[in-house]
Amino acid sequence: MTSPAGIRIGVSSCLLGNPVRYDGQHKHDHYITDTLGRYFDFVGVCPEVECGLGVPRESMRLVGDPAAPRLLTTRTGIDLTGRMQKWAEGRVAELEREGLHGFIFKSRSPSSGMENVKVYSDKGMVCGKSPGFFAKAFMARFPVLPCEDEGRLNDPDLRENFIERVFTLSRFREAVRATPTLATLMTFHARNKLLIQAHHDALMREMGRDLAGLKSAQVRAYIPVYEARLMRAMKYPATVAKHTNILQHMLGYLRGVADESDRRELAGIIGQYRSGLIPLIVPVTMLSHYVNKHDILYLKDQYYLNPHPMELKLRNHA
Numbered sequence: 001m002t003s004p005a006g007i008r009i010g011v012s013s014c015l016l017g018n019p020v021r022y023d024g025q026h027k028h029d030h031y032i033t034d035t036l037g038r039y040f041d042f043v044g045v046c047p048e049v050e051c052g053l054g055v056p057r058e059s060m061r062l063v064g065d066p067a068a069p070r071l072l073t074t075r076t077g078i079d080l081t082g083r084m085q086k087w088a089e090g091r092v093a094e095l096e097r098e099g100l101h102g103f104i105f106k107s108r109s110p111s112s113g114m115e116n117v118k119v120y121s122d123k124g125m126v127c128g129k130s131p132g133f134f135a136k137a138f139m140a141r142f143p144v145l146p147c148e149d150e151g152r153l154n155d156p157d158l159r160e161n162f163i164e165r166v167f168t169l170s171r172f173r174e175a176v177r178a179t180p181t182l183a184t185l186m187t188f189h190a191r192n193k194l195l196i197q198a199h200h201d202a203l204m205r206e207m208g209r210d211l212a213g214l215k216s217a218q219v220r221a222y223i224p225v226y227e228a229r230l231m232r233a234m235k236y237p238a239t240v241a242k243h244t245n246i247l248q249h250m251l252g253y254l255r256g257v258a259d260e261s262d263r264r265e266l267a268g269i270i271g272q273y274r275s276g277l278i279p280l281i282v283p284v285t286m287l288s289h290y291v292n293k294h295d296i297l298y299l300k301d302q303y304y305l306n307p308h309p310m311e312l313k314l315r316n317h318a
Helices: 030-038 081-098 133-141 156-178 182-197 201-212 216-235 240-254 260-274 281-293
Strands: 007-012 040-045 060-063 070-073 103-105 117-120 126-130 147-149
Touching: 007 081, 007 156, 030 040, 040 081, 070 081, 081 133, 133 147, 147 156, 156 182, 156 216, 182 201, 182 216, 182 240, 201 216, 240 260, 240 281, 260 281
Parallel strands: 007 040, 007 103, 060 117, 103 147
Antiparallel strands: 060 070, 117 126
16 A cells, blocks of 8 residues: 555554455454555565465464463464564564554464463463564564554554654654754754653653764764654653643743733633643644744744644544
């Protein structure tokens, strides 16, 4: 699937509607294909099929020590651990060349589950949980890439966090790919400062200090370091309290340019958001209006006001 944005995301193949599951069926997720598909290019991966297992096939499960489980077929007990591990090692190396911005895994899959996949004892009792074999290998190879499973994407906060990280990573890579200079890094950090701060204030400041002391000759080596710190910071939840602090900070820029009655009204709207009465999109929209009306350049440049397409409605939940 191809989108105009060209943001490449790995996805468990069954979620794209491909009939690759053990029973010959799929788990087509229409939110992924119909909504996210307008913005992302998908790279489908099915560990079982790609490592040579047929469709249909015997189901499998994780067995043994949850810290290092084996992958066994459920009826015949065939051990597929070595086969899956060898394939996963090669596949994640191939995916490094795809320039992925994240991955959406199939939940509860013994190969692709991101977390909480049941592990069974030799007697057939659940004895713990673990990530699936491929998901574990992928996350070890790409520890800072945004990853989620389709089940967790049903949570509005987790969905927004994942998609926000993907778009932020895409903006960063596009910026440094076009012009890998210190000025580019400084501009990116300045424009994303409030967005990063909404997730992790201390890391945002640490990144700023690093940039302030960076020499031009160090930029290329520092780009992957900055990317890793950016993704680490953005993974922290942007809570109501954090958003409220950012909104109030931005409100301060209206002092002396907007009418006192307008600022009072906006302060009240921010308070309603903090109390859970209205969604984040309301104070953000109001702020955007005044920022544009009064041409406040610093805030107009802040990606906090539009970190992802409004059509996704990610800030519409209270």
